Amino acid sequence: MKDLMQQEPLILGIESSCDETAAAVIRGRELLSDEIASSAATQAKYGGVVPELASRAHAEAVDEVVARALKNANVKKEELSAVAVTYGAGLLGALLVGLSFAKGFSYGLGIPLIGVDHIRGHLAAAYLEDKTLEPPFLTLLASGGHTAILYTERADKFRVLGGTLDDAAGEAFDKVARVLSLPYPGGPHIEALAREGNDVIPMPKMLKGGGGYDFSYSGLKTAVINYVHKMEQSDLAYSRADVACSFQHAALDVLVKKTMEGVRETGARVVTAGGGVAANGYLRERLTRACREENVRLVLPAKKHCTDNAAMIAAEGLVQYRLGNFAPLSLNAEASIPLHRSARL
Numbered sequence: 275m276k277d278l279m280q281q282e283p284l285i286l287g288i289e290s291s292c293d294e295t296a297a298a299v300i301r302g303r304e305l306l307s308d309e310i311a312s313s314a315a316t317q318a319k320y321g322g323v324v325p326e327l328a329s330r331a332h333a334e335a336v337d338e339v340v341a342r343a344l345k346n347a348n349v350k351k352e353e354l355s356a357v358a359v360t361y362g363a364g365l366l367g368a369l370l371v372g373l374s375f376a377k378g379f380s381y382g383l384g385i386p387l388i389g390v391d392h393i394r395g396h397l398a399a400a401y402l403e404d405k406t407l408e409p410p411f412l413t414l415l416a417s418g419g420h421t422a423i424l425y426t427e428r429a430d431k432f433r434v435l436g437g438t439l440d441d442a443a444g445e446a447f448d449k450v451a452r453v454l455s456l457p458y459p460g461g462p463h464i465e466a467l468a469r470e471g472n473d474v475i476p477m478p479k480m481l482k483g484g485g486g487y488d489f490s491y492s493g494l495k496t497a498v499i500n501y502v503h504k505m506e507q508s509d510l511a512y513s514r515a516d517v518a519c520s521f522q523h524a525a526l527d528v529l530v531k532k533t534m535e536g537v538r539e540t541g542a543r544v545v546t547a548g549g550g551v552a553a554n555g556y557l558r559e560r561l562t563r564a565c566r567e568e569n570v571r572l573v574l575p576a577k578k579h580c581t582d583n584a585a586m587i588a589a590e591g592l593v594q595y596r597l598g599n600f601a602p603l604s605l606n607a608e609a610s611i612p613l614h615r616s617a618r619l
């Protein structure tokens with residue numbers, strides 16, 4: 275058994291696409307360490323992520339975060355099989371910090387470099403949650419940059435059933451939060467406020483029905499902004515908690531509804547979720563209930579593996595390690611990667 279364990283690849287994952295500097299070590303699908311340093315508190319003062327501040331924070335933190343990941347995993351860097359790093363999509367300066375560091379590590383140690391597409395990382399988080407999980411499965415991906423329903427046919431390939439037409443779900447949470455004077459990132463704050471309110475404010479119908487699998491959040495976002503402005507301009511009292519609750523239900527119910535339509539269309543027997551919005555308790559509850567009713571297995575990554583982290587980057591690194599898909603040292607950072615390009619390795 276011990277020999278078998280030792281044959282499992284030992285992978286260091288590094289993530290620096292936005293405001294989180296993260297590093298994690300996995301042995302096979304076993305998570306040995308999972309470290310994160312966030313500059314979110316600094317960024318919160320500015321109501322969003324300031325790219326230059328993010329890059330600087332990564333440069334200051336990356337050394338120490340990686341060292342901590344190795345130490346807490348009780349692993350020497352010479353034992354590593356490969357280093358996996360996010361090369362896109364994200365803030366270029368921020369990505370370059372993690373990518374340059376990973377290149378140095380891979381070159382210095384003579385081990386393969388694996389370039390990970392951030393979105394594929396979000397998908398791979400489910401592999402850590404359920405060590406028996408294998409494709410095919412259907413994924414609800416909802417982050418700050420994407421809202422999509424994806425069908426993973428094989429480890430190296432997924433099909434896009436539908437995607438983001440305008441604002442992504444997380445982006446809508448962040449913008450509505452700003453209107454409600456809540457800090458950045460808005461998702462967790464809206465979720466907390468929504469618990470104190472009721473779903474009593476009418477929201478645009480289109481999001482509750484609608485055909486196809488594509489998602490449009492700009493109408494919902496505008497409706498909320500208009501409601502708040504109208505109430506404030508007319509000096510009318512309104513409940514911020516009711517706004518948060520009504521918005522949250524409208525924004526998330528549609529995700530569950532379309533995911534279940536995707537289940538029926540593809541015949542998928544397993545559903546997974548990923549991306550920061552998948553950390554939302556209301557969404558998790560609704561998805562759990564819907565999957566139970568439809569009799570499909572649901573694999574929900576831990577909340578800390580839905581928001582940005584390096585464990586998911588290491589997990590996707592493992593997929594690519596097994597496929598022998600290694601990157602040259604000339605690998606460059608990419609600010610945006612269209613979903614259809616993420617779909618195949």
Ligand code: KG4
Binds near residue numbers: 447460462554580
């Ligand atoms: O996946 P992620 O950490 O970064 C991106 O790849 O974009 O997602 C960040 C997004 C933010 O828009 C944030 O407000 C949202 O996920 N988010 C949430 C929650 N936690 C984070 N949205 C709703 N409810 C949450 N609990």
Ligand code: ZN
Binds near residue numbers: 418549
């Ligand atoms: Zn992300």
